[in-house]
Amino acid sequence: MDFTPRDPDFEAKVRSTFEEQPFMRLIGAELVSVAPGTCEISLAVRPDLSQHNGFVHAGVTNAIADNSAGLAAFTLMPPGTDVLSVEFKTNLLAPARGRRLIARGRVEKPGRTLVIVRSDVYAETDGSEVHVAMMQATMICLVSPPPRPYGRP
Amino acid sequence: MDFTPRDPDFEAKVRSTFEEQPFMRLIGAELVSVAPGTCEISLAVRPDLSQHNGFVHAGVTNAIADNSAGLAAFTLMPPGTDVLSVEFKTNLLAPARGRRLIARGRVEKPGRTLVIVRSDVYAETDGSEVHVAMMQATMICLVSPPPRPYGRP
Amino acid sequence: MDFTPRDPDFEAKVRSTFEEQPFMRLIGAELVSVAPGTCEISLAVRPDLSQHNGFVHAGVTNAIADNSAGLAAFTLMPPGTDVLSVEFKTNLLAPARGRRLIARGRVEKPGRTLVIVRSDVYAETDGSEVHVAMMQATMICLVSPPPRPYGRP
Amino acid sequence: MDFTPRDPDFEAKVRSTFEEQPFMRLIGAELVSVAPGTCEISLAVRPDLSQHNGFVHAGVTNAIADNSAGLAAFTLMPPGTDVLSVEFKTNLLAPARGRRLIARGRVEKPGRTLVIVRSDVYAETDGSEVHVAMMQATMICLVSPPPRPYGRP
Numbered sequence: 001m002d003f004t005p006r007d008p009d010f011e012a013k014v015r016s017t018f019e020e021q022p023f024m025r026l027i028g029a030e031l032v033s034v035a036p037g038t039c040e041i042s043l044a045v046r047p048d049l050s051q052h053n054g055f056v057h058a059g060v061t062n063a064i065a066d067n068s069a070g071l072a073a074f075t076l077m078p079p080g081t082d083v084l085s086v087e088f089k090t091n092l093l094a095p096a097r098g099r100r101l102i103a104r105g106r107v108e109k110p111g112r113t114l115v116i117v118r119s120d121v122y123a124e125t126d127g128s129e130v131h132v133a134m135m136q137a138t139m140i141c142l143v144s145p146p147p148r149p150y151g152r153p
Numbered sequence: 154m155d156f157t158p159r160d161p162d163f164e165a166k167v168r169s170t171f172e173e174q175p176f177m178r179l180i181g182a183e184l185v186s187v188a189p190g191t192c193e194i195s196l197a198v199r200p201d202l203s204q205h206n207g208f209v210h211a212g213v214t215n216a217i218a219d220n221s222a223g224l225a226a227f228t229l230m231p232p233g234t235d236v237l238s239v240e241f242k243t244n245l246l247a248p249a250r251g252r253r254l255i256a257r258g259r260v261e262k263p264g265r266t267l268v269i270v271r272s273d274v275y276a277e278t279d280g281s282e283v284h285v286a287m288m289q290a291t292m293i294c295l296v297s298p299p300p301r302p303y304g305r306p
Numbered sequence: 307m308d309f310t311p312r313d314p315d316f317e318a319k320v321r322s323t324f325e326e327q328p329f330m331r332l333i334g335a336e337l338v339s340v341a342p343g344t345c346e347i348s349l350a351v352r353p354d355l356s357q358h359n360g361f362v363h364a365g366v367t368n369a370i371a372d373n374s375a376g377l378a379a380f381t382l383m384p385p386g387t388d389v390l391s392v393e394f395k396t397n398l399l400a401p402a403r404g405r406r407l408i409a410r411g412r413v414e415k416p417g418r419t420l421v422i423v424r425s426d427v428y429a430e431t432d433g434s435e436v437h438v439a440m441m442q443a444t445m446i447c448l449v450s451p452p453p454r455p456y457g458r459p
Numbered sequence: 460m461d462f463t464p465r466d467p468d469f470e471a472k473v474r475s476t477f478e479e480q481p482f483m484r485l486i487g488a489e490l491v492s493v494a495p496g497t498c499e500i501s502l503a504v505r506p507d508l509s510q511h512n513g514f515v516h517a518g519v520t521n522a523i524a525d526n527s528a529g530l531a532a533f534t535l536m537p538p539g540t541d542v543l544s545v546e547f548k549t550n551l552l553a554p555a556r557g558r559r560l561i562a563r564g565r566v567e568k569p570g571r572t573l574v575i576v577r578s579d580v581y582a583e584t585d586g587s588e589v590h591v592a593m594m595q596a597t598m599i600c601l602v603s604p605p606p607r608p609y610g611r612p
Contacts, residue, residue, distance in 0.1 A: 022201045023210035026179070048175045053298075057176035058219055058238050063212020085211050086420060087444055089242035089395055089548040089595060091575045093568040108593060109552040113419065114392060114446070116550045116593070134567060134575070136548060136595040138393055138444060140420070145206075239573060240597055242395040242442060242548055244422045246415040261440060262399040266572065267545060267599070269397045269440070287414060287422070289395060289442040291546055291597060293573070328507045329516035332485070354481045359604075363482035364525055364544050369518020391517050395548035451512075 003037040003107065006078040013079075014039065014071045021067070029064050031071075037107040039071040044100055045123075056096035056123075058133075061103075065090060065119040065135040068105030073115035073139035076107060082145030086114070088137035096132040098125035115139045156190040156260065159231040166232075167192065167224045174220070182217050184224075190260040192224040197253055198276075209249035209276075211286075214256075218243060218272040218288040221258030226268035226292035229260060235298030239267070241290035249285040251278035268292045309343040309413065312384040320345065320377045323389075327373070335370050337377075343413040345377040350406055351429075362402035362429075364439075367409075371396060371425040371441040374411030379421035379445035382413060388451030392420070394443035402438040404431035421445045462496040462566065465537040472538075473498065473530045480526070488523055490530075496566040498530040503559055504582075515555035515582075517592075520562075524549060524578040524594040527564030532574035532598035535566060541604030545573070547596035555591040557584035574598045 007013060011034050018024060018031045018041075027049055032040040041064045043049075043056075051057040066088055074083040105119040121133040160166060164187050171177060171184045171194075180202055185193040194217045196202075196209075204210040219241055227236040258272040274286040313319060317340050324330060324337045324347075333355055338346040347370045349355075349362075357363040372394055380389040408428050415422040427439040466472060470493050477483060477490045477500075486508055491499040500523045502508075502515075510516040525547055533542040564578040580592040 017205050020205040021210065022203050023213060026201045048179045050175050052170050052173040053235070057174065057216060058241075059212060059216020060176060062215055062219075062241075063210065066211055066215075082206070085245050087242065087244040087393065088211075088215075089240065091240040091568075091595060091597065092238050093575060109550075109590065116552060118593075131568065134577075134595065136550060136593065138550065240546065244415075244442060244444065246422060262397075262437065269399060271440075284415065287424075287442065289397060289440065291397065323511050326511040327516065328509050329519060332507045354485045356481050358476050358479040359541070363480065363522060364547075365518060365522020366482060368521055368525075368547075369516065372517055372521075388512070391551050393548065393550040394517075394521075395546065397546040398544050 002110065003076065005036045005075055010036070010075045014074055017074065018071060023063070024067065027060055027063065032102065034071065034075060036075050037072055039068045039075065039105045040102060041068045042100055042102045045098060056101060058092055061096050061101060061121050061133045062090050064101060064103040065121050065133055066137065068103040069117040069119040069135060069137045070139050072105035072107050073117050076110045076115065077141045082142045084140050084142055086138040086140050088135050090133055090135040092133050094130050094132045096123050098123040100124045101132070113141055115141065155263065156229065158189045158228055163189070163228045167227055170227065171224060176216070177220065180213055180216065185255065187224065187228060189228050190225055192221045192228065192258045193255060194221045195253055195255045198251060209254060211245055214249050214254060214274050214286045215243050215288070217254060217256040218274050218286055219290065221256040222270040222272040222288060222290045223292050225258035225260050226270050229263050229268065230294045235295040237293050237295055239291040239293050241288050243286055243288040245286050247283050247285045249276050251276040253277045254285070266294055268294065308416065309382065311342045311381055316342070316381045320380050323380065324377060329369070330373065333366055333369065338408065340377065340381060342381050343378060345374045345381065345411045346408060347374045348406055348408045351404060362407060364398055367402050367407060367427050367439045368396050370407060370409040371427050371439055372443065374409035375423040375425040375441060375443045376445050378411035378413050379423050382416050382421065383447045388448045390446050390448055392444040392446050394441050396439055396441040398439050400436050400438045402429050404429040406430045407438070419447055421447065461569065462535065464495045464534055469495070469534045473533050476533065477530060482522070483526065486519055486522065488526070491561065493530065493534060495534050496531055498527045498534065498564045499561060500527045501559055501561045504557060515560060517551055520555050520560060520580050520592045521549050521594070523560065523562040524580050524592055525596065527562040528576040528578040528594060528596045529598050531564035531566050532576050535569050535574065536600045541601040543599050543601055545597040545599050547594050549592055549594040551592050553589050553591045555582050557582040559583045560591070572600055574600065
């Protein structure tokens with residue numbers, strides 16, 4: 001599998017794309033690491049992110065899984081393109097609780113137009129990790145992306 | 154298909170479950186309607202819910218789809234139980250933008266343990282609706298649900 | 307939603323594509339109907355198509371769902387292209403048994419490159435229909451399709 | 460993750476369940492290996508298993524992925540139960556061609572009622588392997604399984 005980035009500035013591109021997402025700021029997500037074909041996002045658990053049992057809402061868990069998967073795909077896309085989620089499928093494995101969630105996205109099959117990805121989300125409590133969600137998804141590379149309204153050229 | 158609710162208080166149960174979700178409050182989602190086998194949730198579009206292109210983040214769109222689907226399933230579950238998402242699969246069809254999103258969840262196949270559901274999300278702009286996402290999902294009925302920390306008995 | 311076929315010979319194209327699939331012959335599937343954005347495939351239930359409980363194997367049910375969905379998408383694709391499944395997600399709702407299965411594929415969202423589709427499979431017994439499977443899938447339009455080894459130009 | 464089988468005869472149970480599936484015989488699938496939480500199935504590529512481009516039909520590829528995933532789950536289920544697919548989601552990564560396909564199913568999250576699994580399918584050509592499909596699925600443990608019509612007690 002060829003994970004050579006076609007954009008030498010892939011890391012800066014991924015980091016700025018993450019920073020430009022107001023929803024990631026709203027939930028307090030942070031970009032932990034970026035490398036060719038992978039991306040990690042962490043989230044401090046907060047009460048206002050929970051569902052009716054006090055666990056992190058599946059929508060939040062899925063949002064960081066989707067972002068880690070999409071940005072993992074974006075690391076391999078050429079300059080001047082953008083990434084969009086075509087679809088994702090997520091199994092919820094255990095209640096998402098603890099101090100912090102971490103989503104680890106990785107490319108499974110890179111392609112010129114479509115990139116197939118997976119992401120696994122873990123909940124950290126006292127140093128141990130519980131596997132709380134797993135996603136399999138399809139990302140698309142847009143060659144004529146829409147303009148970005150939040151300041152990126 | 155038998156959509157007779159086994160809980161006469163299904164509407165109150167669904168409404169209180171929705172109200173007890175802090176994350177739904179954070180994003181400003183509202184419960185529009187509840188009926189046996191269906192549930193509608195709306196969301197006013199806000200800048201802080203968007204991704205890097207200014208559209209509503211797929212994680213937000215998916216969160217209201219998941220909730221509308223789960224609560225549609227919950228309308229058919231007996232008293233003393235709780236609902237949890239086993240898994241969902243969502244295709245993103247068009248950019249989610251406009252004034253308001255509306256997620257329409259409905260039961261496709263009710264079962265004692267598992268309930269199979271779909272949800273379609275539409276974006277409203279000037280009175281017309283654009284189909285922005287579609288979800289197919291599996292919900293589970295928990296017979297010994299965990300206690301709810303936000304005030305429901 | 308615009309379901310105007312871009313290929314005036316869409317029906318002949320879909321029918322020949324179906325006929326050129328040896329696996330559809332192996333399981334005895336038949337093309338029932340083709341129209342812009344939809345396709346129906348039926349299958350006579352046979353003992354050699356079953357799993358260990360005597361029901362039709364989920365792999366068979368899924369195969370006709372996939373084909374009905376893919377060919378529904380293919381009705382809207384321009385001449386000189388081919389269709390391929392990117393991914394599918396199928397919920398199995400009830401045991402597939404009876405005299406005959408019928409898969410009804412339909413386009414939900416047509417696009418130039420990707421077409422989002424659904425298919426529902428029903429089992430016929432004594433004139434009544436039981437909903438046995440439902441699929442949500444993504445199809446891709448290939449502009450430079452590989453040559454077809456089974457006789458089609 | 461606890462992968463201790465609750466049925467000491469898990470291997471015999473899985474092997475007989477595989478043997479009792481007429482559809483697996485029809486396509487010529489073979490059970491390669493069984494261990495706690497995993498199962499491998501192989502398939503010799505044949506012309507009558509192909510679609511219109513001469514590749515193995517996605518329905519066939521998916522059928523062995525589903526079986527390897529379901530039987531991987533079945534290795535961990537207690538005596539007197541049966542396994543059924545609730546749903547599966549499969550991405551098709553590359554044309555399935557060559558001499559032989561091999562599907563490797565494994566449990567990701569075992570549970571009393573639901574078992575979450577993945578399966579990856581590879582195509583073998585001249586000793587090298589190409590990743591052709593990946594599945595993420597949900598299996599259910601049936602405590603009062605239907606009788607098996609093909610000879611198993």
